[in-house]
Amino acid sequence: MRSSALDNEETHVYDHRKLGRELGLFDTDPLIGSGLPYWLPDGAIVRHSLEEYIRTAERAAGYQHVYSPVLGKRELYEISGHWAHYNDDMYPPMDIGGEQMVLRPSLCPHHAVMYRSRSHSYRELPLRMAEIGAMYRSELSGVLGGLTRVRAIQLNDAHIFCTLDQVADEVAAALALIGSAYRAMGITGARYRLSLPGAGKKYAQAPDMWQRATEILRRVLDRSGTPYDAVEGEAAFYGPKIDIQVTDHAGRESTLSTVQVDFHQPERFDLHYIGPDGAEHRPIMVHRSIIGSVERAVAHLVEHHGGAFPAWLAPVQAVVLPVSGAQQPDADQLLGRCQGAGLRARVDHSEAGSLGARVRENRLVPYQLIVGEAEALSGEVAVRLRDGRRLPARSSDDVIARIRALLEAHDTRLWID
Numbered sequence: 001m002r003s004s005a006l007d008n009e010e011t012h013v014y015d016h017r018k019l020g021r022e023l024g025l026f027d028t029d030p031l032i033g034s035g036l037p038y039w040l041p042d043g044a045i046v047r048h049s050l051e052e053y054i055r056t057a058e059r060a061a062g063y064q065h066v067y068s069p070v071l072g073k074r075e076l077y078e079i080s081g082h083w084a085h086y087n088d089d090m091y092p093p094m095d096i097g098g099e100q101m102v103l104r105p106s107l108c109p110h111h112a113v114m115y116r117s118r119s120h121s122y123r124e125l126p127l128r129m130a131e132i133g134a135m136y137r138s139e140l141s142g143v144l145g146g147l148t149r150v151r152a153i154q155l156n157d158a159h160i161f162c163t164l165d166q167v168a169d170e171v172a173a174a175l176a177l178i179g180s181a182y183r184a185m186g187i188t189g190a191r192y193r194l195s196l197p198g199a200g201k202k203y204a205q206a207p208d209m210w211q212r213a214t215e216i217l218r219r220v221l222d223r224s225g226t227p228y229d230a231v232e233g234e235a236a237f238y239g240p241k242i243d244i245q246v247t248d249h250a251g252r253e254s255t256l257s258t259v260q261v262d263f264h265q266p267e268r269f270d271l272h273y274i275g276p277d278g279a280e281h282r283p284i285m286v287h288r289s290i291i292g293s294v295e296r297a298v299a300h301l302v303e304h305h306g307g308a309f310p311a312w313l314a315p316v317q318a319v320v321l322p323v324s325g326a327q328q329p330d331a332d333q334l335l336g337r338c339q340g341a342g343l344r345a346r347v348d349h350s351e352a353g354s355l356g357a358r359v360r361e362n363r364l365v366p367y368q369l370i371v372g373e374a375e376a377l378s379g380e381v382a383v384r385l386r387d388g389r390r391l392p393a394r395s396s397d398d399v400i401a402r403i404r405a406l407l408e409a410h411d412t413r414l415w416i417d
C-alpha cells in the first residue's frame, strides 16, 4: 500500500522517505533500481555512528567481529535449510563457471561454516561471532519504499555458539544490549513478541527442538518481567525468537531487534565442540541482532526524532555562529578547537543571514555556539541548545569538554550542569 494519503503534515508524523530526502540523508534512483537506496554524506555519518556504536558495544560484551562474503554456493543454503524454507525471498541463482551462486539471504550459514573451520573446546564457549554484513531479499517492487523495504540489507548480526546451559544467560545478555542501545538511540520498542511457529511446511520439523527453544525464551522473558505477546506463525524457519517491534509513521509494525534460539542449523552443519569429557558435543546457536537492519533502524530514528537525532548521531553536532563579520576569526578558531576535540562542527558565517535566520536554519543541530563581541573578548561562548534553552556565556574549553563527555556516553540529554 502506498501511503501518500497518510503523509499528513497536520498529524505531526514524519515519513522517513520525505525527511530523508529533505535532510540529504539518502535517496533512490530508478537507474540504480527501486529498493536500493544510496546514502548521502549526512546519512552516511548517521549510519557510520550507529555502526561504530554497535561494534564498540559488542566488543565490550565479548563479541569478535568477522567479515564474510555476500555470495555463497546454492548448496550452502540447501544445507542451512534456506533453500527449502525461504526460497520465495531469495534471488535466483547465478550460473558462474558451472556452479550455482546465490546472493545470501542471511549471514547464518557463513558463520556456521566459519565456526566449523576450526576445532573448539568447551572453554571457548560462548563464542560470539558478529558482523554488520549485507544480505539480499527479493522483495517485489510494489512493496518497496524508502529504507524500510529494501532489496539489499545491512544486517547487524551475530551468532553465539554455546552450550545448552549457557543459552538463557546469552539471551538475557542480548536483551540487555538491546535495552542499552534503545536508551542511547532515544527510542522504545512498541512491544516484545515471542514468535512461535505456525502450521505448514515453512518450519523445520522437529517438535522437541521447538519446545525446548521456546521454553528457554519464555523463561528469560518471564524472569526479566518484560511483558510480551506470544504470536504463532512469526518464528524463523529454524527456531522461535523474541522480536522487538516498532511502528512506523503510518502505524505499521515491524521487527527491529531479534533474539533467536536455534538447534536446527548446528545439526545441519554438523557443528561441535570438545567437552570436558573429551567427546564431541553439539553447540546451540543463538542468533541475535541489536538494531536489526541498519536501513530500518535509521528509518525508525528519522521518523521518531523528526531528524533531530541524539547528538552522538547528528550529522552536524555543533554549529558556530559569529554574531557579525568582526567575530569571524574567533569563530574559525573555535571551529578548529571543536573539530580538534572530535566534534562534527561547522561555522555558519554572518553573510549567510541574520543571527535569527541562521539559528532557525540550524534548528536540528544540537549545539549552537554563538560568538558575539563580548564572548570574543573574553574567550567565552554563549550556548543555545536545540530544545531552545540558552546557557549563559562560559569558557569554550568547558563547553567543548561537556559536549564531548555527553557524546562519548551516548547520553540523549543535551546538557548536564
Ligand SMILES: [Zn+2]
Residues within 6 Å of the ligand: 106, 107, 108, 157, 158, 159, 287, 288
Ligand atoms: Zn542468523
